[in-house]
Amino acid sequence: MGVADGAVIGTTKIVDHGPDSARWNLVILAEGYKDTEMDKFHFAAEAFVTKLFETQPFRAMWCAINVHRVDVKSTDSGADEPATCGDGGTGTGTMTRTYFDASFCRDGMSRLLYGDMALAQATANAAVPGFQAAIVIVNSTRYGGAGGSVAWFSQALAADEIGVHELGHSAFKLADEYGGNDTWTAGEPPEPNVTTITDRATTKWASRISAATPLPTQDNPGCAAMTTAASPVPAGTIGLFAGGSIFYCGIYHPEHKCRMQILGDPFCKVCSDAIAARLRQHLPKFSGPITGTQFQGSLAAGETKRWFTYNWNACWHVLWTVMPTAPVTPGPALRHRVRVERASREHITYWISVTNESKVAVEFDGRYEIVVRN
Amino acid sequence: MRAATQFTGTVKAGTTSTWFTHSWDPAEHVVWTVVPVTPGPGAAQIEWNMRTQRASATTITYWIDVRNLSAADVEVEGRFVVLN
Secondary structure (H helix, E strand, O other), rough: OOOHHHHEEEEEEEEEOOOOOOOOEEEEEEEOOOOHHHHHHHHHHHHHHHHOOOOOOOOOOOEEEEEEEEEEEEOOOOOOOOOOOOOOOOOOOOOOOOOOOOEHHHOOOOOOOOOHHHHHHHHHHHOOOOOEEEEEEEEEOOOOOOOOOOOEEEEOHHHHHHHHHHHHHHOOOOOOOOOEEEOOOOOOOOOOOOOOOOOOOOOOOHHHHOOOOOOOOOOOOOOOOOOOOOOOOEEEEEEOOOEEEEEEEEEOOOOOOOOOOOOOOOOHHHHHHHHHHHHHHOOOOOOOEEEEEEEEEOOOOOEEEEEEEEEEOOOOOOEEEEEEEOOOOOOOOOEEEEEEEOOOOEEEEEEEEEOOOOOEEEEEEEEEEEEEEO | EEEEEEEEEEEEEOOOEEEEEEOOOOOOEEEEEEOOOOOOOOOOOOEEEEEEEEEOOOOOEEEEEEEEOOOOEEEEEEEEEEOO
């Protein structure tokens, strides 16, 4: 089980926002896909990228991110499924020959799915030296995933939600915000989204808590399960809510609901800001300007025409001007209006309407200025 | 010289939304652009218009009107470039 059960086929940069040295590089690795199943992995990787793009704050920070897909073939499909698990769960008992040796039921938890973390890291680093985060998509429809130095998730229903959650752990050091054990006693945790401190002045996200918000905001005296009570404060209020790091009490998370607690919910403000803070430093900076003429046109007196130009990188800041190529007197000649279409996640189409306000025919250049380029 | 995204938001189908951003230095040459974030291939989705207010001797407020030309809600990103 391991590298003898597969091979790295190659790497493809599937989101390219500029040089890897300047961007935050996410590497997506295949696990448990046979050579004949690479199209399936490509589809899963693309679906995950789309999910990430649809998720704040990744969407707002999209231009900071490059994504690389590493095709890794395995001898068998899927992952190991031990027949019995420490938590009482059961599996098919299937043992597979896969490159990263992924298995469900890690650490006695049925849904905990991961493989050789060190090998995954080394494979990602060989593909993209100095990468910032790696995630492994495991070719199984059973629910599972894990954080750690590398994130893992399966192809269960809505699996990309699992992937985003696990990326929160592995890439941004966020803790789970749900319980699983009774009382946390291990002292103040390092993660930015859980705390044991209930003092208003010194708790981890103190500056974000309104003076009117009670602390703890929602406690859990029973300490036997996560409370199912409604939030005592309006949605979005930052406070101290019992539960986190897989403990029901003695530890608090910042908002009543968050993606680090419930898949499909948005990241809470504290988590979102922690993610954005890491990504922001990788956003493209001012560069250029790069100028040029994209098209040439001619308009009869009083005429309006529209031009479109496509496949412009959506991360570029592009300005448009129009310039007559011969003298036009008296008075103004050309007026233009820019309309914009997001043709795809990565590309923009510009629609430029130009009106000739003079009484003579005018020829002109349609010019661009790119002032932020990757 | 610097550039960044100043605001994000959603413009309902067929409507116009206005954002304002204040306390800009009048000495700065600021250019604004707006792009859709929501993919909508096939036709132009938005256009925008920028208006300027001298809010005080030392500050400028920019007002950016974004018109959604499409039949679907569009999330937009308002970007600035300071050219000097």
